[in-house]
Amino acid sequence: ARIGRNPKSGAKVDVPAKRVPFFKAGKELRELVDHKEPGQE
Structure with missing residues (x-):
């Protein structure tokens, strides 16, 4: 508890x-999200 x-x-x-779910993105997910196509920024 906290004030x-x-x-x-x-x-x-x-x-x-309260219980808060803790999520850490795995390597595969990070690569999928960070993937940049050539010419896109």
């Missing part, structure tokens, strides 16, 4: 802990 803040009122709010 957040309401941007409208400035009041401190307890933010409950």
Whole structure:
């Protein structure tokens, strides 16, 4: 858990802990996304 803040009122709010999926792109995916055809920028 952590303490957040309401941007409208400035009041401190307890933010409950939550699980966040962690994703790291593999080498193949990065090459697929970064691949540039000749003449394209």
